[in-house]
Amino acid sequence: MAMLLRDLLRHSTEFRIGAVLVAFVLLLSVLASFSPYAPESVYVVPPDLPPSLVYWFGTTSRGQDVFWQLSFAIRNTLMFGCTVALVSRLIALVVGLVSGYKGGWIDRALMSVNDSFIVIPLLPILVLFYFMMRDRISWLMLALIMACFGWAYDARLIRSVVMSLKAREFTQTGLFSGMSTWEVLTEEHLPYVMPVVFSTTMNNMVWSIGLEVTLAVLGFTDINTPTIGGMIYWANQHTAMVAGIWWWIAFPTVTVIMAFIGLFLLAVSANAYIDPRSRLWGIGGAS
């Protein structure tokens, strides 16, 4: 793994740029632990100050330091993305592996659930959840709901890979030597689908963060927990753009775009690494 990262850093420009962007965003989120202010407290600094040497990213109309507020926000947003990605990857792996390997009625049952999730329109459902639960909706709950909606495409992808692995000799030999279904899936098939899972993880994070920001900007989340979308929501509430407090909106937007581009570039370069043909292009060979 370390060698793989070193090779990617050395030979892939996309990976280098992506790694720098993601590292910057991660650094910012780590700084949240050293914030002098609590994330919820307001009017701790003079309001509406533009960026300066004292307040790097300026201050908000609610008397918060944008820099520290932003570090809390990006930390929560990233944790949200990671939670959604992790939980939905688990569901996708279990469903994909079992469905592809077992086939028959298990496959049909799982895939009919899977396909239902694919066709469900997500945004209206999430808004519906918000209106049903109102104040009880928490950060974690929203992450779990999104995870439940974010696995279906990737489960199908994993299923298709496993269906082809199932017919290969190493699976047959494993079964013949007395390996159980669980052993075949975890020992033989899981290593094969892991690269697929890695690259979909980053796409999934981009997707879930984007959706969370959308919901938060509209005010359909727990607005007291600082997130990127939550910051933009409060800025809009205080008509920041009209009042000329542009830094309140600009810095969160730039940060989340950096996170998006960084994750996207990492996913693209990881995909290129996984696909042997694009590795050939990389060294100037024909496809």
Place this chain on the structure above:
Amino acid sequence: MHANTEQPLPRQEQPILRVRDLHAQYRTSPFGVGRGVKAVDGVSFAVRRGEVYGLAGESSSGKTTLIKSIAGAIRPPLEIVGGSVEFAFLPGYGGLQRAPRADVARIRWRNLSYIMQGSMSVLNPVRRVGSAFVDFAYPHIGGSRKQFERQVIAHLERVRLDASVLAAFPHELSGGMRQRATLALATICRPDFIIADEPTTALDVVVQKEVLGMMRGIQRETGSSVLFVTHDMGVHAHVTDRLAIMYAGRLVEEAATARIFRKPLHPYTRHLISSLPRIGDDAPREGLGGSPPNLADPPSGCRFHPRCPLATEICRREVPAMLEADDGHRVACFAVDQGGRA
């Protein structure tokens, strides 16, 4: 070369595998119409201890179905509809498919191993070769991992592979090395019985000869019996002790390999042998008209009769029994019974 001629113990005289009147078919029901493809239809034979028993036949003659049935690797739509498969090390069940799962798991790999068709891909492309040994063979050997590793390395030497292949991925090995690693994997537990389904078909003849030689060496050393399946008559001549010829789901002839090549009796075998090229002989080979029958709707009587130059009325009506024509030479043909010659 039979082990039982050297050691006349009563145990050794019993066959290690006895197949009796085995019927297996693929049952499909597209659009509600049931259809059975009788891929194995009444096959009986026995394999002795320490012998390499060859099974020859063209594609779609039921070879793979037969060995799947023997190995107990039966999943729908394949089903066994009659007959029995009896292993000496698993007595009393009449075949693996009827034995309890625990017993089957116990004998697999330890007593019975299987080199699959297309065995070039027996190794998982994303895992190191060593982990295949751990996954497939370690549960059957047990002991400490260190000890197991030493045993694997010692065994790899028999197929002239270095211990370093254990740390390699399959794509880092050449075809011949991969094949030898597969052979080592199948024989590491010193099984009593090895089923080899076209193990060397993907290799060129030079590597093939080398691998077959190693296989023969290991087999002699461990005293295993081998059921060797291939359509390549040259390989059969090189490796097997006895040879059975399969046609359209049935055995048509069985004898010592040298005998089949020297004195084939069944008209199909005779055409098969006479079609083999010989060095210095440039006479044109005569082909056999027609093509193998559709097993979903096989011809009545002897399945070879539409293509047989000696076919008579009885061949169309009745199925010829597998009768002993000579010492250990069995053949299923009415023409041979009546002393007919092509």
